[in-house]
Amino acid sequence: MGLVIALNKGRIFKECLPLLADCQIEPDGDPNVSRKLIFGSRTGGHKLIITRSADVLTYVENGVADIGITGKDTILEYGSTMGFYEMLDMGIGRCKMMTAGPVGVVEPEGVLRVATKFVNITRAYYQKRGRQVAVIKLSGAMEIAPLLGLSDTIVDIVDTGNTLKANGLEARDTLCDISTRLIVNRASMKTKFVAVQALIQNLERVVRL
Numbered sequence: 073m074g075l076v077i078a079l080n081k082g083r084i085f086k087e088c089l090p091l092l093a094d095c096q097i098e099p100d101g102d103p104n105v106s107r108k109l110i111f112g113s114r115t116g117g118h119k120l121i122i123t124r125s126a127d128v129l130t131y132v133e134n135g136v137a138d139i140g141i142t143g144k145d146t147i148l149e150y151g152s153t154m155g156f157y158e159m160l161d162m163g164i165g166r167c168k169m170m171t172a173g174p175v176g177v178v179e180p181e182g183v184l185r186v187a188t189k190f191v192n193i194t195r196a197y198y199q200k201r202g203r204q205v206a207v208i209k210l211s212g213a214m215e216i217a218p219l220l221g222l223s224d225t226i227v228d229i230v231d232t233g234n235t236l237k238a239n240g241l242e243a244r245d246t247l248c249d250i251s252t253r254l255i256v257n258r259a260s261m262k263t264k265f266v267a268v269q270a271l272i273q274n275l276e277r278v279v280r281l
């Protein structure tokens with residue numbers, strides 16, 4: 073039975089393609105060339121949907137996609153976990169969610185101004201520590217917020233640390249480890265059990281943890 077698989081645009085998609093190909097799931101066109109956002113698969117009757125990270129969850133939670141492949145950061149930030157099961161760490165997209173601030177600058181006492189696009193993760197983190205914060209929502213390029221005086225600190229994804237360094241920031245505390253995860257719609261887990269299990273077992277053989 074064919075599965076509908078929703079994937080994150082960009083880096084996750086590129087890193088996933090070889091893993092899916094090892095499981096005989098290959099798009100019936102070249103996603104690097106084509107502007108198409110829905111591909112069939114050469115074999116198996118699967119469908120690949122390419123979309124934004126948070127929308128991967130929306131498609132899976134609503135049962136439009138059986139499978140979603142996206143970052144743990146997105147799942148923690150936007151996932152209700154009501155509509156899907158997180159089934160597999162794909163072993164790719166490894167990075168950390170961290171706080172960061174200007175090199176050598178001590179965080180102020182009192183209310184800390186934190187810029188981030190991960191507002192839910194950030195609020196939960198500081199609440200647990202009993203630290204009062206004003207969370208400032210940004211859509212990206214968080215690194216410039218402390219430089220321009222918008223915030224004292226940021227919460228963002230750190231991989232190589234190059235972006236922080238290039239903007240005069242230093243990493244401070246780690247909120248959590250991130251990697252790419254495979255999620256399954258709850259109903260699909262029952263109605264398409266054999267196909268879902270087969271995909272997960274095939275992927276388990278090819279992912280490098």
Ligand code: PRP
Pocket residue numbers: 211212213228229230231232233234235236
């Ligand atoms: C992410 C993140 C940082 C950067 C960290 O941004 O938000 O800006 O990567 O990587 P580094 O530690 O290797 O420098 P991304 O390029 O994914 O774009 P985004 O801002 O749209 O999330």
